[in-house]
C-alpha cells in the first residue's frame with residue numbers, strides 16, 4: 001500500500017489584496033457620490049419647502065446644486081475612464097509627438113485662462129514660467145492622453161498655488177528619457193502622503209479638494225496614462241515650500257522618427 005499526501009500550496013496574498021482593494025474602492029465610490037447627492041437632496045428640499053421665495057437664497061442654493069452635480073458628473077466620467085483602463089479597453093492610438101510643441105500648445109491655453117482669471121479675480125496674478133529648450137524631443141504616445149495629464153498637473157498647480165505664485169514648467173533630457181517638471185510654490189505635500197496622492201480618491205485635505213471641485217481621481221488617471229506609455233510619474237515636495245510633479249517618457253530614436261506618423265503632420 002502506498003500512503004501518499006499531495007499538498008498543493010497556493011499563495012493567495014495577491015488575490016486577497018486585490019479583493020480587499022476592490023471592496024475598498026466600491027466603498028469609496030459610494031461614499032464619494034453620497035456626499036454630493038445628499039447635499040443636492042437637502043438643497044432641493046429646502047427650495048421646495050420655501051427657500052425659492054427668496055431670490056437671493058434661491059440663487060445661492062442653485063449654484064451649490066450646480067457645483068455638486070458638476071462634480072458628480074466629472075467623477076463618473078473619471079471613474080468610467082479608470083474602469084476602461086482597468087479592463088484594458090481604453091482606446092489608445094500612439095503617434096510620434098513633438099513634446100516641445102505639445103507643451104507650448106498646452107501652456108498657451110493656460111496663459112489665456114490665467115489672463116482671464118487674473119482680470120476677473122482681484123488677487124495677485126499667478127504666472128507660468130516656461131523652460132522649454134529649442135532641441136526637439138519626440139515621444140511615442142497618444143497626444144490627447146498626454147495633454148490630459150499635463151492639463152491635470154497644471155490645474156492642480158494652479159489650485160494649490162498661493163496668490164501671486166509662479167508655476168515653473170521645465171522640459172529637459174534625462175539620459176534615455178525626456179523629463180517634464182511642473183513646480184508650484186504652494187503648501188506642499190507631507191512626505192508620508194507623497195506616494196499616496198496617486199491613489200484613487202486620496203486627498204491630503206479632503207474638504208479643500210472638494211471645495212475646489214476636485215474628484216480625487218486626476219492623479220490616479222495621470223499615473224495610469226503615463227504607465228500605459230511605459231513612463232513614470234512622481235512628486236517631490238516640501239511642506240510650505242511647494243511641490244514639483246515630474247514625469248518621464250522614453251525618447252523616440254531617430255530610425256522610428258524617420259518612418260512614423262507625427263502629431264504635427266495634421
Ligand code: ADP
Nearest residue numbers: 156160197203204205209214215216217218219
Ligand atoms: P483632486 O481632484 O483632489 O485635486 P488629484 O488626484 O488631482 O485630485 O490630487 C490628489 C490630491 O493630491 C489632492 O487632493 C491634493 O491633496 C494633492 N495635490 C495634488 N496636486 C497638488 C499640488 N500641486 N500641491 C499640493 N497638493 C497637491
